[in-house]
Amino acid sequence: MSDTDKTAPVLWWVRRDLRLSDNAALLAACATGASVIPVFLCDDLIDGLGAAPKWRFGLGIAALQTRLRALGSELILRRGPALEGLRALCAETGAQAVHWSRAYDPAQVARDTEVKAGLKSDGIDGQSHGGHLLIEPWTVETGTGGFYKVYTPFWKSVRTREMHVPRPQPKAIPAPDQWPESDSLATWDLGAAMNRGAEVVAPHLAVGEEGARDRLDRFIEDRVAAYGTARDIPGIEGTSRLSENLTYGEISPATCWQAGQRALHDGKPGAEIFLKELVWREFAYHLVWHTPRLLDRNWREDWDGFPWRDDNPEAEAWRQGRTGIRFVDAAMREMYVTGTMHNRGRMIVASYLTKHLMTHWRVGQLWFEDCLVDWDPASNAMGWQWAAGSGPDAAPYFRVFNPDTQLDKFDRDQSYQRRFIAEGQGSPEPDALSFFAAVPRSWGLSPNHPYPDPIVALDAGRKRALDAYQARKDAA
Incomplete structure (x- = not known):
């Protein structure tokens, strides 16, 4: 920006970076010395989100508004195509530069490429910055110069890499003399599709930057030491639950990395597993960047002919948490009550749908996309393809999780299933009853109904899956 342009404001285009600390785009905007106008654009990509993530995004936006106002700033809200909205704001305010945090999935990359080119043609400086990831996907290469397709060597290649030290929030965010007009967040009605489920899920969330930091601090202080084993037990608070905050x-x-490293140096043994989980997220984005088909097509293209079923009545029972398989049903109900699902539960329900029910992983992936407040495009896609066998670093085709033996192993005191399954209990727990208040009325579910018999016998479902996998192997 030239000296003559220093009086022109700078736009900070807020996206999945709803924080003031360690925000490279915001810091770059403030470093210009100009006034900074934060703006959030509700474009087609926001409007196209599923019910739960769209609602949760709205809560995060409101929390950021509150933090900005405490600093004498504002968050300007506009609805419509991103380039159109930014151009309008630049024209209204005289802004000559726009800063934003980089995205990596193909839909956002395409939008951002169009925005940068359009701004450049207008003589406006558009700059993207890192921050959503630890490591830019194109900076990690194998010894032969390609990208990594297996997690373990990826982890080994980055675990000793020096990560940047988190930067504090700006001491001040210079405000313009006059703020442009803004939409009201309430008029966007981002939570409309949640219906009555919003009231059930809301108490389980930790919204905003302060909530995220408190969640991290409690995890490092109280739980990270035992994380290596506790993270597998769905009936206890053994995980960080930071996926909700990282995605926004x-x-x-x-x-998170710095906190994990500090815990590791303090001798807390579970910290390394926590760091590996952070890098698993990085690996998902590494793969999406290099092979975007991971998001909606079989990553292993030789799986394209596998005889998965499209949506079907058994998949609907799966969605309703009424399969008669207690681990599957408890995990699905956890999602409707809390907005998230324990990671072991995610593995079990995905394996059950794709293997015991022989249903395409896209059916489950799209349902999670609608229901999870911590939905992340890369992690969700990789998790589903890992469980189905069609993805990178996937479970072997012959690994078919038995939900009953998994429940016996990881829910020995039955606390998890009691917490979320009401049928058959004399005094159901509150979350078990909340499930019926959260799900669509059209499902017609009641805690007074008997618990269903299994829709598919586990041994028969396993045999059917293995027979199909063997037929695929023989054909190949």
Whole structure:
């Protein structure tokens, strides 16, 4: 920006970086010395989100508005195509530069490429910055110069890499003399599709930058030492639950990495597993960047002919948490009550749908996309393809999780299933009853109904899956 342009404001285009600390785009905007106008654009990519993530995004936006106002700033809200909205704001305010945090999935990359080219043609400086990831996907290469397709060597290649030190929030965000007009967040009605489920899920969330930081601090202090084993037990609070905050950028992965490294140096043994989980997220984005088909097509193209079923009545029972398989049903109900699902539960329900029910992983992936408040495009896609066998670093085709033996192993005291399954209990727990208040009325479910018999016998479902996999192998 030239000296003559220093009086022109700068736009900070807020996206999945709903925080003030360790935010490279915001810091770059403030470093210009100009006034900074934060703006959030509700474009087609926001409007196209599923019910739960769209609602949760709205809560995060409101929390950021509150933090900005405490600093004498504002968050300007506009609805419509991103380039159109930014051009309008530049024309209204005289802004000559726009800063934003980089995205990596193909839909956002295409939008951002169009935005940068359009701004450049207008003589406006558009700059993207890192921050959603620890490591830019194109900076990690194998010894032969390609990208990594297996997690373990990826982890080994980055675990000793020096990550950037998280940066504090700006001491001040210079305000313009006059703020442009803004939409009201309430008029966007981002939570409309949640219906009555919003009231059930809301108490389980930790919204905003302060909530995310508190969640990280409690995890490092109380739980990270035992994380290596506790993370597999769905009936206890053994995980960080930071996926909710990372997906909206309410906390940076660098902040989490630094906390994990500090815990590791303090001798807390579970910290290394926590760091590996952070890098698993990085690996998902590494793969999406290099092979975007991971998001909606079989990553292993030789799986394209596998005889998965499209949506079907058994898949609907799966969605309703009424399969008669207690681990599957408890995990699905956890999602409707809390907005998230324990990671072991995610593996079990995905394996059950794709293997015991022989249903295409896209059916489950799209349902998670609608229901999870911590939905992340890369992690969700990789998790589903890992479980189905069609993805990178996938479980062997012959690995078919038995939900009953998994429940016996990881829910020995039955606390998890009691917490979320009401049928058959004399005094159901509150979350078990909340499930019926959260799900669509059209499902017609009641805690007074008997618990269903299994829709598919586990041994028969396993045999059917293995027979199909063997037929695929023989054909290949």
